[in-house]
Each structure stands twice: as C-alpha cells, then as structure tokens.
Amino acid sequence: MGLTAAKTFEERLQILTKTVASFSERAAENDLEGRFPFENFEELKKISYPSLTVPTNYGGLGISLYELVCYQEVISKADGSTGLSIGWHMGIIQDLGETNRWNDSVMKNLFDDVKENGALLNTAATEKQTGSPTRGGKPGTKAKKDGRQWVISGRKTFTTMAPVLDYFNVTATIEETGEIGVFLIPRSKAGIEIDETWDSVGMKGTGSHDLVLNDVQIEEDNLVEIFGSGQKQPAGWLLHIPACYLGIAQAAQDYAISFAKEYSPNSINGPIMELPNVKQKIGQAELELTRARHFLHSVAKKWDDSTEAERSKMAPELGAVKVAVTNSAVTVVDLAMRVVGAQSLSEKSPLQRYYRDVRAGLHNPPMEDMTIPLLADFAIRNQDLKKLQ
Secondary structure (H helix, E strand, C coil): CCHHHCCCHHHHHHHHHHHHHHHHHHHHHHHHHCCCCHHHHHHHHHCCHHHCCCCHHHCCCCCCHHHHHHHHHHHHHHCHHHHHHHHHHHHHHHHHHHHCCCCHHHHHHHHHHHHHHCCCEEEECCECCCECHHHCCCCCCEEEEECCEEEEEEEEEEECCHHHCCEEEEEEEECCCCCEEEEEEECCCCCEEEECCCCCCCCHHHCCEEEEEEEEEEEHHHEEEECCCCCCCCCHHHHHHHHHHHHHHHHHHHHHHHHHHHCCCCCCCCCHHHCHHHHHHHHHHHHHHHHHHHHHHHHHHHHHHCCHHHHCCCHHHHHHHHHHHHHHHHHHHHHHHHHHHHHHHCCCCHHHHHHHHHHHHHHCCCCHHHHHHHHHHHHHHHHHHHHHC
C-alpha cells in the first residue's frame, strides 16, 4: 500500500519505516563506492513519498511540517544522504503550497507531475564565486530574453540529487534589468549538463554535482519569481535539515548501545555496557537526543498551528532549532564513537560514516554565525519592548 492510501500518520510511518530498511543495508557499500542511491529514490516513489507535501487544494495530502520532520528523521536514520536529498524536494513543494507565490498553472503542472510520476525538484542557487545564496551574492548565471523565451547560461554547484532531478529551480541574473530571477527548468531541456564534481567525504550519496546550463531555452512563464520583490519570510520547511542530522545521530546511538551490549573484552566480566563510564556516555547522548527532538517537534508544531503573521516572526526560533539540533547531533555521534572506541574508525563501522555525514550539517543553512547574531538582536529587542510596556 502506498502512503497516499494510508489513513493515519501512524500507518504512513509504519509503511515508510518498512520501506527504508533496505536503505540501511546498502548504505555502507554506496558510501564506500561514492555511488548515488538510485534504488532508494525508486522505492520512495513506489510508496508515493515525494507527493506527500503536495497541498490539498492541488489534490495532495498536504502533510504538516511536524509529520514531515518525523518522516525525514526515519529516512535519515537509515541513510543520511537519501534523507537530506529528498528533504529538499519535500520542503520546497510544501513551501510552494503554503505561499502560493508562483503562477497557478505552473504550480498545477508541477504538482501533477509529482503526484503522477514522482517528479523531483530542487533549487540550484549556489555558485563557486558567490558561495551560499544566503550570503547575498549575485548569481553569475545569466538569463536573457529572446522573444517569448528565456535563454539561461551558467554553472551551479551543490545541486543535490542531480542524478535524478526532473526540475531545477535556478537563480539567474536577468541581463536586461539586473534583477535576480528564479527559473523553473525541466531536465528535458536541451543544453543541460551534469558535471560529476561531487567529491565530499561526507554525504557522499547526495550526488551534489555541478549543474551546467549551456544556452538553455525555456518558456516565458518559467520565470516563476523575482528575488527582492517582497520581504523574505521565515522558512519552516528548512527544519528538514535538523531532522536529517537528528536521524543520523539516532542511528549512531543505536549502534553504540548494540555494540556495548555485545562487546566483552576478557579484561572485564560481562559486556562493557555494565561499565559506569559507558553508561554515562550513553546517558549524555540520550539527553542530547531527547532535548533536540523536543525542540524540533515543538517548533514544527508551532509552525503548523500559527497564522501567517505569527510565522513571519519565527525566524529566530527556526534558526535556533537548526543550530541546536545539528550541534547536538554532532555531540551524539562523538559520544557514540567514544563508547565504541578505536573500532569506530574502521571502514567496517557505520560510525565513521555517521561522523562524516553529521558534520555536513554545520554547513547547511541557516549558518551558525548568522543565527547567533539574529538571536542576540531578538533578545535585545524583546527587552526593549518590555521596558516600554
């Protein structure tokens, strides 16, 4: 049974958990070979996972943010690369449904493709010269008008899920106006090339290669939005990022506990689980996981229950969740490796993969050096407001 036919969150969670069991089985080999996990995405499509965030007014289930982060944690526990990759698609689709900022016909065609074929979408905004788009750099990728078409040329880095994407959401500077436009580009268009540059030691399976655009021609309506045409709103959907790293951390904790229950050197009687210092580390890790999960889930539920006006004020909380949960995940993996000891560095141990993967979260948006000043401004502003009351 597919996820869209399931009646409840619990039923969907059960189906998803059963599906992703195979992800864990091939994660080590994929990581060792630097191979993209094509099978994982096919299996997610078979249960209609990519369509879960399509909004109800376009014929989808329109699942909540809370439900999404729960599912993303389950996938990422099985395979972090797959979890982070599909999370971008799921979140972008959810955000489009919540904001309705694109032309209706463009969104309908996209959502129909997602529902019927499991079509996958991701944004391609990062460039080597400009760095992260959150830093405000202007794209070197250019768009120029040619009659009733746009012609796009440039190169994008970190195009996660590139091997299987059906649509690229590309940012480009419009030559005629200097504005930054967002263009929805189907993979089927001539002039698209994937340059397999991805050589990261962490999140190897995300296939975050370079997207090369060689005079790609698209229809006029595929200019879907202009950056700077409105105030930037907080993005609740980005909570898929901390959910991913929380899943990886949970996998590390589970492995450490299983190892500690079974490993019994002849220098002690019984398994190392009985040692106070081992229990201390496992307890510390559980504290981090519990605190992180409650923080993530509570803010996701707050987003779901809030009005548009209330959501517009949630940027500090959303940023805090990402920073806190990701740092907790890094700590948990470190504690798990301390429990297992030097064996955690073996290629045969999944902990060395979790260690490399979890650190990638430090470089996903929003960045810590941007979030902490935002929180400081929020605290200062709140104190000033209280003084005026």
